[in-house]
Amino acid sequence: MAILEVNNVHLSFGGLQVLHDVSFSVNSGEIYAIIGPNGAGKTSILNCLGGFYHQQKGQIDFNGIDISHLTPDRRASLGLARTFQNIALFRGMTVLDNIKLGSHAHLKTGLLDAALYWGRAHREEMELREEIEKDIIDFLEIEHIRKQPVSTLAYGLQKRVELARALAMQPKILLMDEPVAGMNAEETEDMVRFILDIQEERDLTIIIIEHDMRMIMDISDRIMVLNFGQKIAEGNPQEVQQHPEVLKAYLGTDKRGQS
Amino acid sequence: MRIGDFKESYATDEAVFTTSTSRFWLGVLFLILALFPFMVGDYLLYMANITGIAIVAALGLNILTGAAGQISLGHAAFVGIGAYTSAILSNRFGMPFLICLPLAGLASAFFGVLVGAPSMRMKGLYLCITTLAAQVIFEFFFVHWESLTGGIRGLNIAPAKIFGLNIGTEFGFYWVTLTVVIIAATVSRNIFRTRVGRAFIAIRDRDISAELMGINLFRYKLYAFAVSSFLAGIAGCLWVNHLKSITPEHFPLHESIRFLAMIIVGGLGNILGAIYGAIFMTLIPEILQAILKFFEEIFPQAMSFLFPLQTVVFGFLIVVFLVFEPHGLAEMWVRVKSYFRLWPFKH
Numbered sequence: 001m002a003i004l005e006v007n008n009v010h011l012s013f014g015g016l017q018v019l020h021d022v023s024f025s026v027n028s029g030e031i032y033a034i035i036g037p038n039g040a041g042k043t044s045i046l047n048c049l050g051g052f053y054h055q056q057k058g059q060i061d062f063n064g065i066d067i068s069h070l071t072p073d074r075r076a077s078l079g080l081a082r083t084f085q086n087i088a089l090f091r092g093m094t095v096l097d098n099i100k101l102g103s104h105a106h107l108k109t110g111l112l113d114a115a116l117y118w119g120r121a122h123r124e125e126m127e128l129r130e131e132i133e134k135d136i137i138d139f140l141e142i143e144h145i146r147k148q149p150v151s152t153l154a155y156g157l158q159k160r161v162e163l164a165r166a167l168a169m170q171p172k173i174l175l176m177d178e179p180v181a182g183m184n185a186e187e188t189e190d191m192v193r194f195i196l197d198i199q200e201e202r203d204l205t206i207i208i209i210e211h212d213m214r215m216i217m218d219i220s221d222r223i224m225v226l227n228f229g230q231k232i233a234e235g236n237p238q239e240v241q242q243h244p245e246v247l248k249a250y251l252g253t254d255k256r257g258q259s
Numbered sequence: 260m261r262i263g264d265f266k267e268s269y270a271t272d273e274a275v276f277t278t279s280t281s282r283f284w285l286g287v288l289f290l291i292l293a294l295f296p297f298m299v300g301d302y303l304l305y306m307a308n309i310t311g312i313a314i315v316a317a318l319g320l321n322i323l324t325g326a327a328g329q330i331s332l333g334h335a336a337f338v339g340i341g342a343y344t345s346a347i348l349s350n351r352f353g354m355p356f357l358i359c360l361p362l363a364g365l366a367s368a369f370f371g372v373l374v375g376a377p378s379m380r381m382k383g384l385y386l387c388i389t390t391l392a393a394q395v396i397f398e399f400f401f402v403h404w405e406s407l408t409g410g411i412r413g414l415n416i417a418p419a420k421i422f423g424l425n426i427g428t429e430f431g432f433y434w435v436t437l438t439v440v441i442i443a444a445t446v447s448r449n450i451f452r453t454r455v456g457r458a459f460i461a462i463r464d465r466d467i468s469a470e471l472m473g474i475n476l477f478r479y480k481l482y483a484f485a486v487s488s489f490l491a492g493i494a495g496c497l498w499v500n501h502l503k504s505i506t507p508e509h510f511p512l513h514e515s516i517r518f519l520a521m522i523i524v525g526g527l528g529n530i531l532g533a534i535y536g537a538i539f540m541t542l543i544p545e546i547l548q549a550i551l552k553f554f555e556e557i558f559p560q561a562m563s564f565l566f567p568l569q570t571v572v573f574g575f576l577i578v579v580f581l582v583f584e585p586h587g588l589a590e591m592w593v594r595v596k597s598y599f600r601l602w603p604f605k606h
Contacts, residue, residue, distance in 0.1 A: 125453060
């Protein structure tokens with residue numbers, strides 16, 4: 001069953017056509033990968049899904065609802081969470097506060113409750129803390145750094161905290177922009193293990209952009225290939241690997257060596 | 260981390276004063292504050308009162324500029340709105356102090372939200388200029404709406420009373436200021452223990468990803484403006500009831516910059532920082548005066564340099580803190596504490 005449907009999306013900035021007639025649909029519970037050479041428009045798709053860019057034409061349906069015109073914060077509260085290519089944590093806060101911030105849309109404390117604190121706000125904060133400790137901090141093995149400011153952490157850990165924050169949003173779809181870029185083999189393995197565990201245990205749909213082909217081919221259920229803003233192939237890892245257009249896009253030549 | 264500091268529930272881990280040592284020193288501080296007015300004369304009480312008023316205003320600006328990252332050059336105008344609201348309400352309608360206080364805050368918060376509305380489309384320098392415009396516009400109103408504000412002659416008000424008790428004296432007013440400062444600091448701290456305060460900091464640190472986290476940027480920026488100018492209005496009400504008169508000259512741009520200096524010197528986004536900064540900046544003119552008095556024997560005109568020297572010293576302090584201590588006095592205090600925790604042993 002499709003949880004996300006993207007139909008004929010066009011996106012351009014001035015004269016620059018970034019996405020041209022891109023359509024795809026993502027099934028509930030699968031890991032869907034988007035790959036392509038640099039500048040193919042992968043991150044732009046995520047930005048369209050998240051609501052940071054607005055496509056000129058086309059429609060995005062999430063769970064059967066058209067979300068094309070919703071603001072980013074509305075889409076987040078519907079269940080779209082995102083991790084970023086260049087870590088976008090809040091550097092001035094501790095790990096714990098960053099994760100708590102992910103739950104923002106699910107909390108109810110208003111300005112007055114916050115000012116009084118004791119009572120409703122306190123109760124909510126304590127429930128939140130317990131939930132986060134149990135479901136996220138334990139799960140991602142970051143107990144030892146929960147009180148540290150994120151700016152002091154190593155790169156791999158920051159990526160993991162970003163994943164934690166996205167999980168705190170209780171998403172239905174997790175959008176991951178290059179989750180293992182710049183990581184060493186061990187950190188990559190850890191991250192892949194977490195991604196697979198998340199998909200399995202939480203019944204989440206994951207859309208992932210990544211340049212690490214070995215990892216993509218290992219974990220994705222289906223892959224879409226973009227080149228110059230156009231979708232050139234879609235299918236399971238084996239199909240995509242043998243697709244002539246894909247080989248052409250990545251190697252600049254087809255199978256027989258002709259240009 | 261301290262040895263023997265075990266926590267058995269998340270609630271104790273999230274408490275503000277986690278150790279018995281810090282609770283003990285907090286008690287000592289309250290005791291000193293309670294005994295203070297019985298031990299000193301009117302002049303020091305006057306100093307304590309204007310410091311307290313500055314602390315309330317600085318706590319407000321700290322939420323808007325320090326935590327939510329929206330620079331405001333109009334904070335003095337919001338203090339002014341609170342002061343005028345309070346004076347007008349008590350002069351014309353004979354309202355008691357305890358009713359004027361929240362109303363002054365609300366009036367100021369209302370105008371704060373109005374001035375904050377352009378923050379939907381503008382940020383950084385542009386928003387800064389908008390608040391500067393607000394400062395100039397409100398100052399203009401203070402001077403020229405003579406039927407309401409009394410023009411450049413300003414307004415005088417009668418000494419305030421709470422339940423028949425006269426708080427017009429320095430001694431009486433001290434207790435009012437102290438109570439309001441404690442409440443204002445507690446409320447500020449509370450806000451940062453919940454999702455509202457976290458949203459403010461998120462907007463400062465990275466507004467784009469804050470929005471993708473589900474934070475409605477516009478609403479939370481307005482919240483920040485509202486809380487900040489509410490506290491400014493409260494400070495204004497205290498101000499006018501303390502001095503018992505106001506003129507437009509009390510709330511110039513220079514005063515707005517002084518509030519900014521307080522939170523920069525104290526430590527941006529830090530509640531204790533706002534308090535340290537307000538104390539420090541209120542005491543500096545006094546220290547300068549003492550120094551100049553000392554030199555008066557050698558240079559008879561030394562005192563005439565007091566005012567220009569103040570401006571120079573303020574500017575100098577802002578630059579020095581921005582360059583060498585961007586986290587302000589609060590951070591310095593943390594360093595001093597952690598040094599003496601193990602003193603005299605090195606590690």
